[in-house]
Amino acid sequence: MGTFTPDKEHFVLDGKPFRVLSGALHYFRVPPEYWDDRLHKLRAMGLNTVETYVAWNLHEPRPGEFDFSGGLDLARFIQKAAEQGLYVLLRPGPYICAEWEFGGLPAWLLKDPGMRLRCYYRPYLEAVDRFFDALLPQVTPLQITHGGPILAMQVENEYGSYGNDKRYLTYLAEGLRRRGVDVLLFTSDGPSDWMMQGGTLPDVFKTANFGSRAEEAFRVLRQYQPEGPLMCMEYWNGWFDHWGEPHHTREPQDAAASLDEILQQGASVNIYMFHGGTNFGFMSGANLDIWSGQYQPTVTSYDYDSPLDEAGDPTPKYYAFREVLGKYTELPDIDIEPSPKQALGTVELTERASLFSSLDRLSRPVWSATPEPMEYFDQQHGFILYRTQLAGPLVENVLSIRGLHDRALVFVNGTSLGVLERSPETQTLPLAVGPEGVTLDILVENMGRVNYGPDLLDRKGITGHVMLGQQFLYDWTIYPLPLEKLDGLDFTPAASEGQNEPTFYRATFEVQEQKDTFLALPGWTKGVCWLNGRNLGRYWERGPQKTLYVPGPFLKPGLNELIVFELHGTKQPEVEFRAQADLGE
Structure with a gap:
């Protein structure tokens, strides 16, 4: 059985000073057949620890139904890390951000019309408790205190950038302890007063997240943790992409210099990301710009311009980081090779x-007076079709959707009328109806729930009303289209x-x-x-x-x-x- 604790200057592992040199690698973004390969390459770069979030929405796809098998076998991933000689930092949420759909929260939470997220709201806490009851028995035997590789676990995630409910944070921390977590607990927040004040607890170890200016960031962290080792829990060495925006990259030497600056401070570090992987399925998240109100969906790739690219191959950044790490630790003599590729x-x-001819094969229609969001029909992802009949004649007017989340294809009698997108300004399409009337179809795509910021509560489909001119349209037949099968x-x-x-x-x-x-x-x-x-x-x-x-x-x-x-x-x-x-x- 081992111990991992902070003293006044260092982390101490089994009685000896230990610097955490970690890389982020999310098991749920990498096929399990490749876990060994990615962990091997992490160790070869000179790191001694792997960090991963836990994606609640994958493990509990429906309330009370849990999955820890195959690519979701978190315990197996942790054991594989140990086999590679790596320690583990575990970040179980319940919220993880990670540019992941809904920040890792399950969308079925949003069926509750009164849902309040990430605070002391009893229905939310009851769902968290059920998840922790299922999750923690999988991982508590793998703690360092039980002979496993897990050094520490996180309480929530960057909570100070969202709220300041200390009763909620305390509830989570006590819940972890009550369920057998006896390793070091920590929080991670941005290096600013409002984030540190909102997201920390007095008796929980504090870390900071940033991508540059390490000395300045650690100076802020020291105000809230005067003693103990410094830790950058997320060193942002790259960035993620939104649809319609440029592909983000960061020069390897610039990123390596910032890593060097962190290590020069004597600090520990977690490189976010070491290997990003892929947002397979409908699991990429989105942002909503707090200033412009613009919705920004994240792309499928989570390459992140990381040391290992999306396919797990080393990049120039990998070798630049390895050179820096070699100044502070002994590098292992491990050979790595790119994985083989093929052009078919x-x-x-x-x-x-055709979708329209396949509706009855894909969906069971539901009638509703108003166009409700997909969560109210126990749907989490994919598309949803709203259909109504309009009597005529009606002179040309403007068709608008209030509360469109996120992108709508509009059809009249099966012919495309146009596209409406989620926007701060209400968009419209011109529509006239002849005396025979028309069938109006609105196919709405869920492009990914917001994963960060004050607009996290992000129901999908039509969350408000459809209007023609000044008139609300009622009497809808709704086809949920999760496209799971x-x-x-x-x-x-x-x-x-x-x-x-x-x-x-x-x-x-x-x-x-x-x-x-x-x-x-x-x-x-x-x-x-x-x-x-x-x-x-x-x-x-x-x-x-x-x-x-x-x-x-x-x-x-x-x-x-x-x-x-x-x-x-x-x-x-x-x-x-x-x-x-x-x-x-």
């Missing part, structure tokens, strides 16, 4: 199924001309080897891809991301199936599997 060439998608689709041979309505396209193709590849969709507009039933994530011609990462284990030797759900149509239904990623500029 062009694949034609020869079958199709597509095996009921009835595909037919694709027409030679492109489709301009939401359509599923399918291809089958042969593969010899399970090597990584990258899916490119030139000529396609916006949608989602599934490979052998796995949701690879969203694509969008808006960029910057131009390819989707396909890990080798997602492929099967022999016949493979690709389904592309394209919202706007393509003139040429074919894709390319390339040997290199393209994350934009």
